[in-house]
Amino acid sequence: MTTSAPATAPPDAPAPSRTLVRLALAAIVVNVAIVVTGGIVRVTGSGLGCPDWPSCDGTRVVPQAGAEQGWHAAVEFGNRLMTFVVLAVVVWLYVELRRSLPSSRAQRWAGWLIVGVLGQGVLGGITVRLELHPLTVAAHFLASMALLVIAAMVHHLVTRPAAPRADDRLRVIAGALLAAAALVLVVGTLVTASGPHAGDPGTPRLGLDIRTVARVHTTLVWTSVLLTVVGLVAARRAGMASLAHAFGVLLAVELVQGAIGYAQYLLGIPPALVALHLLGACLFWLAALRVGLLALWPVPAVADAGP
Numbered sequence: 437m438t439t440s441a442p443a444t445a446p447p448d449a450p451a452p453s454r455t456l457v458r459l460a461l462a463a464i465v466v467n468v469a470i471v472v473t474g475g476i477v478r479v480t481g482s483g484l485g486c487p488d489w490p491s492c493d494g495t496r497v498v499p500q501a502g503a504e505q506g507w508h509a510a511v512e513f514g515n516r517l518m519t520f521v522v523l524a525v526v527v528w529l530y531v532e533l534r535r536s537l538p539s540s541r542a543q544r545w546a547g548w549l550i551v552g553v554l555g556q557g558v559l560g561g562i563t564v565r566l567e568l569h570p571l572t573v574a575a576h577f578l579a580s581m582a583l584l585v586i587a588a589m590v591h592h593l594v595t596r597p598a599a600p601r602a603d604d605r606l607r608v609i610a611g612a613l614l615a616a617a618a619l620v621l622v623v624g625t626l627v628t629a630s631g632p633h634a635g636d637p638g639t640p641r642l643g644l645d646i647r648t649v650a651r652v653h654t655t656l657v658w659t660s661v662l663l664t665v666v667g668l669v670a671a672r673r674a675g676m677a678s679l680a681h682a683f684g685v686l687l688a689v690e691l692v693q694g695a696i697g698y699a700q701y702l703l704g705i706p707p708a709l710v711a712l713h714l715l716g717a718c719l720f721w722l723a724a725l726r727v728g729l730l731a732l733w734p735v736p737a738v739a740d741a742g743p
Contacts, residue, residue, distance in 0.1 A: 452536070452537070452594050452595065452596075453532075453536055455532060456529075456532050456533065456536055456537075456594055457594060457595060459525065459528055459529040459532055460529060460542075460587075460590050460591040460594040460595070461591060462525050462529070463525055463526050463529050463546075463549065463587045463590060463591070464584065464587045464588060464591060464722065466518075466521055466522045466525045466526075467522060467580065467583050467584055467587050468584070468715070468718040468719075468722075469518065469521075469522075470515070470518045470519065470521075470522050470580070471577070471580045471714055471715075471717075471718050472711060472714055472715050472718075473514065473515045473518050474515055474576070474577075474580075474714075475710065475711045475714035475715075476511065476515070476711055477511055477512050477515045478573075478710075479707035479708075479710050479711055480508070480511055480707070481508065482507075482508035482509075482511035482512045483512065483564070483568045483573075483639070484508075484512075484564065484567065484568065484639075485499070485507075485508030485509040485510070485511055485512035485513070486499060486509050486512045486513055486516070486564070487564070488564070488565075489560070489561035489564045489565060490561060492509060492512075492513060493509075498513065499512075499513050516560075519553070519556075519557045519560070522553050523550070523553050523554070523557075526546065526549045526550050526553055526587075527550060529546050529549070529590070530543065530546040530547060530549070530550055533546050533590075533594075537594075540593070541593055542590050542593035542594050545586055545589050545590045545593065546590050548586055549583065549586045549587060549590065552579070552582065552583045552586060553583065555579070556576070556579050556580065556583060559572070559575065559576055559579055560576060563575075563576050567639060568639045569639075570628075570629035570630075570639075570640075570641060570642045571629065571642070573625075573628075573629065574625035574626070574628070574629055577621075577625055577628075578621065578622065578625060581618075581621055581718075581721055584718065584721055584722060584725070585725060588722060588725040588726070588729065589729070589733075592729045592733065597678060597730065598678075599676065599678040599679060599730050599734065600674075600675075600676050600679075601734050602671075602674075602676065602679060602730070602731040602732070602734075603674060605670060606667065606670055606671060606674065606676070606679065606731050607731055607732055609663060609666055609667040609670060609731075610667065610727055610728050610730075610731035610732055611728070611731075611732065612663055613660060613663040613664060613667060613686075613724060613727060613728070614724055614725070614727075614728045614732075616656060616659045616660040616663055617660050617720065617721060617724035619656050620653065620656045620657055620660055620720070621717060621721060623649065623652050623653045623656055624653055624717065626642065626644060626649050626653075627646060627649050627650050627653050629641060629642040629644070630642050630643070630644040630645070630646040630649055631646050631705055632705055650701060654697075657690070657693075657694055657697070660690060660724070661687070661690050661691075661694070664683055664686050664687045664690060664727075665687065667679075667683045667727065668680055668683035668684055668687060671683055678730060679727070679730045679731060682723070682726045682727045682730050683727055685723050685726070686720075686723035686724055686726070686727055689716070689719050689720050689723045690720060690723075692716065693713070693716035693717070693719070693720050696709060696712055696713050696716050697713060697716075700713055
């Protein structure tokens with residue numbers, strides 16, 4: 437059995453600073469955090485706590501204390517403030533990359549991350565203006581998943597994890613797994629759009645049969661689990677320890693997330709489990725992205741160089 441040489445950067449490649457690595461990780465963390473706070477807005481029925489955008493009520497940016505919407509406005513406004521936290525982190529990341537790795541791919545990806553965060557804020561405003569239409573809510577969530585793709589890529593380019601290049605079989609498995617994981621998220625938004633916790637009691641639902649959509653979602657989840665197991669076995673046989681570890685982490689996340697999903701379905705979709713399931717969805721997606729990045733986008737031969 438033979439394996440290809442690790443795709444490591446040359447010895448003279450500058451190592452990323454500790455600050456840069458931490459900022460790259462922080463960009464992932466804050467993008468996950470705002471998904472969770474957005475979920476809290478939804479399950480508490482606070483989605484229209486601030487019924488206008490960019491102001492809260494058409495006249496004030498900050499909700500008035502003791503206003504009719506009360507704590508719902510505070511919950512929604514708090515989620516809006518999280519956007520500025522996310523923006524501050526990704527701008528700081530971009531500035532640090534410009535200083536330490538100018539004209540790098542990581543810097544360019546970080547630039548797109550800033551654009552994405554700004555666009556996501558506008559999409560959030562459109563979602564409010566359309567009174568939480570389920571399709572715009574779904575698009576809002578999927579846009580966050582796209583931002584996690586960019587943030588994960590920046591982290592990958594900054595940390596440059598050394599790993600052997602995956603063979604064609606593992607690349608196919610990883611590609612299929614990423615596709616299955618993406619479909620899990622897309623169909624998951626349809627389950628959400630067809631069930632309770634719309635974000636406001638008066639918001640209409642999508643009208644799909646939630647049991648049917650949930651079965652499709654579950655089938656896709658088990659497909660991703662199967663692909664993960666196949667990938668784990670293949671990576672171990674190929675002697676690719678880092679990729680095998682990534683598959684193993686993904687499998688653990690899938691099993692825990694699946695248990696939460698079944699529990700919330702059987703218990704009548706309680707709000708706390710819905711919020712926890714959102715966190716699990718982010719971790720599932722990040723774990724799948726880790727597999728994909730290691731298998732499909734190996735470390736560049738020169739420290740983050742390239743067009």
